Amino acid sequence: MTNVNKLHEMWISDPAYKAEFKAIKEEFEIASADIEARNLAELTQPEN
Numbered sequence: 569m570t571n572v573n574k575l576h577e578m579w580i581s582d583p584a585y586k587a588e589f590k591a592i593k594e595e596f597e598i599a600s601a602d603i604e605a606r607n608l609a610e611l612t613q614p615e616n
């Protein structure tokens with residue numbers, strides 16, 4: 569299985585990838601916060 573973090577580290581040196589990642593970074597942060605809150609509340613996505 570491919571590790572997403574390793575791919576990100578490899579790709580972040582590409583200027584086009586870096587620009588796109590920066591453009592949607594806030595969306596990733598919101599999604600991560602939502603996932604963390606759901607896990608802490610022991611809820612599944614449909615229960616959210």
